[in-house]
Amino acid sequence: MTLPTPLPVDLDKVSAGLAALASAAPAPLQHFTxxxxxxxxxxxxxxxxxxxxxxxxxxxxxxxxxxxxxxxxxxxxxxxxxxxxxxxxxxxxxxxxxxxxxxxxxxxxxxxxxxxxxxxxxxxxxxxxxxxxxxxxxxxxxxxxxxxxxxxxxxxxxxxxxxxxxxxxxxxxxxxxxxxxxxxxxxxxxxxxxxxxxxxxxxxxxxxxxxxxxxxxxxxxxxxxxxxxxxxxASLPKAPIADRPVPRHDTLLQARSHVVSLPGLRDGLIMSFNVPGKATAPDTATAPTLELLSELLGEGFSSRLYSDLVRDKRMVTGVRTTYDPLVRGDTLLTISAYVNTANATPEEAAEAVYQHVDELRSKVLSAEELERAKLRMLASRLYSRDDLASQAEQIGAAAAVGLPASVIDQDIAIIRHLGSAKVQQVALDYLGRERLTITYLQPGAPA
Structure with a gap:
């Protein structure tokens, strides 16, 4: 696959931007029980x-x-x-x-x-x-x-x-x-x-x-x-709390697909990979790396899927990637898209999407693309700090899944120092076809 040629990047400026964003740390998180x-x-x-x-x-x-x-x-x-x-x-x-x-x-x-x-x-x-x-x-x-x-x-x-x-x-x-x-x-x-x-x-x-x-x-x-x-x-008494089993995916996974046809649906597809959340990941860098992979694939106009499949080839009319790591168990990294049926079938669009995923598994990212994606991620996190409710939500969500809420602040340094080898390894580990579920969407007859 030939990827679109990105605009020239001044890596020194990108690195300076990353350093500036990383240094703009929020006030330390304080805690008592x-x-x-x-x-x-x-x-x-x-x-x-x-x-x-x-x-x-x-x-x-x-x-x-x-x-x-x-x-x-x-x-x-x-x-x-x-x-x-x-x-x-x-x-x-x-x-x-x-x-x-x-x-x-x-x-x-x-x-x-x-x-x-x-x-x-x-x-x-x-x-x-x-x-x-x-x-x-x-x-x-x-x-x-x-x-x-x-x-x-x-x-x-x-x-x-x-x-x-x-x-x-x-x-x-x-x-x-x-x-x-x-x-x-x-x-x-x-x-x-x-x-x-x-x-x-x-x-x-x-x-x-x-x-x-x-x-x-x-x-x-x-x-x-x-x-x-x-x-x-302080006067409210504590009570016994039952253990909650951790939601986990099957140990042995295999590719799954089906068709959903409903009145009002547009031709499209949903593709999800079974991946760990922050609480079930094997190390502290895996979940931030999955977030970065989501960013590379489908976040923004410069992402791989948007640049190639929406803007250039016009196989899909829109694309979205989602990954929420703040859950107690295993979760999904999901890619959703509406298909331009004049240029592709849903099956062809799904294969084109996976080719981009496979590219991340088989080839090392360039320093330019990696640094730009990290810059976008950290900038987005910085802007979200302007919203007090958003800050509180991230802290509460982390604590509710059994993690020290301080992990959300540690992510900044982890993202900044992620290397291409780690990105490729996580893609290899978690974005294989055996972990992939595809739902093909198609319009159904009115009821």
Missing amino acids: LENGLSVYLREDHHTSLAAVQLWYHVGSSDEPIGHTNLSHLLEHLIFEGSSKLAAGQYSRVIARIGGEANATTHLDATSYEISLPASRLPIALEIMADAMDSATFAQPEMDREIKAVEDERRLKFDIQPDQQAFDRHSALAHGASPYAAPTFGYPADLGNIKLETLRTWYRTWYQPNNATLVVAGSVDLPTLRQQVTRYF
Whole structure:
């Protein structure tokens, strides 16, 4: 394969840029743990008068037993429906009245509650979060109402979204027996069968201080935060927490493919490789290297796939690569593309994509291409620091999967010093055809 000729690069300037980005380190991550096991992280940032506070419970959709999908998502909704200090619906209203915004998210391995607000009002957010951890008061009427809300959310984000339906089928095939294979919104029948006592048991089992991480990013100092957190959370007792099996992929993998045909789908393809996450990788450099490979393949207009298959050959009309290393188990590196059927079949496009992957496995990267990709990655990370909520999310996600949250800062030095040999080795180890699942997308007849 002949790759497009890149523009000339001044390696000295690129190296200088990398050094400058690497030196622009964030404020050191500060950490303490209460006697009841609540882990607390602080990223001080006094360039703003705001704060992002997030409470991450270490339980998510992948922890749900068979027949009980939707437990975590439904409980996420119900935490807003009253506690010993707040009536149903007041959680978000109180935060809004003090100039803040509240939200929550169910993840594969965690459930997070996020509040952004003026830093001077941080004690109010902490009091509300602690009360919700200790004394959520949801009953059958609130549960029935939120089941309807989850059903409405499913219709909006899944039932009328053929791309999401296709991705769920792809994910199930790619993940195999891993708990990560479960559908994004669970199974509708499970949602209708959830009992109030089952949900309360889920809450009592997992919503405990020793199964949670509190993250604050913004204009607050450590002594003040420690005093405030101690005031509202220290009296909450710890509880026994069950071990959670680590989601792993099959030991023996083989190439998999299928066709998904749905009304409203466009011709396209989804290609995923079974790869480790940061928690299951054999060393600290593997996950950052997989991120770099994702960058090289499909991030931005100068990436290999975009330059060759979108801009030059016009085989696909768009391309996207994704890899999220902050999970407890094995995960996927995914390439998605819509196919220009005037110039290629989905099968031809998939083969053209894999030729680029194989090029990374068989040939050593040039210094120019490697350094430019590293520069783009570090620049993106630097820009993300302007968003307090994004900073808090990265810290919380790392802690929730069982890693010291400091690993997200260590990545900067790892990326800067990655060499072509390591990139090629990781590509050889994890981007082979035996690890590849391909889903071919095609339009289906209207129902």
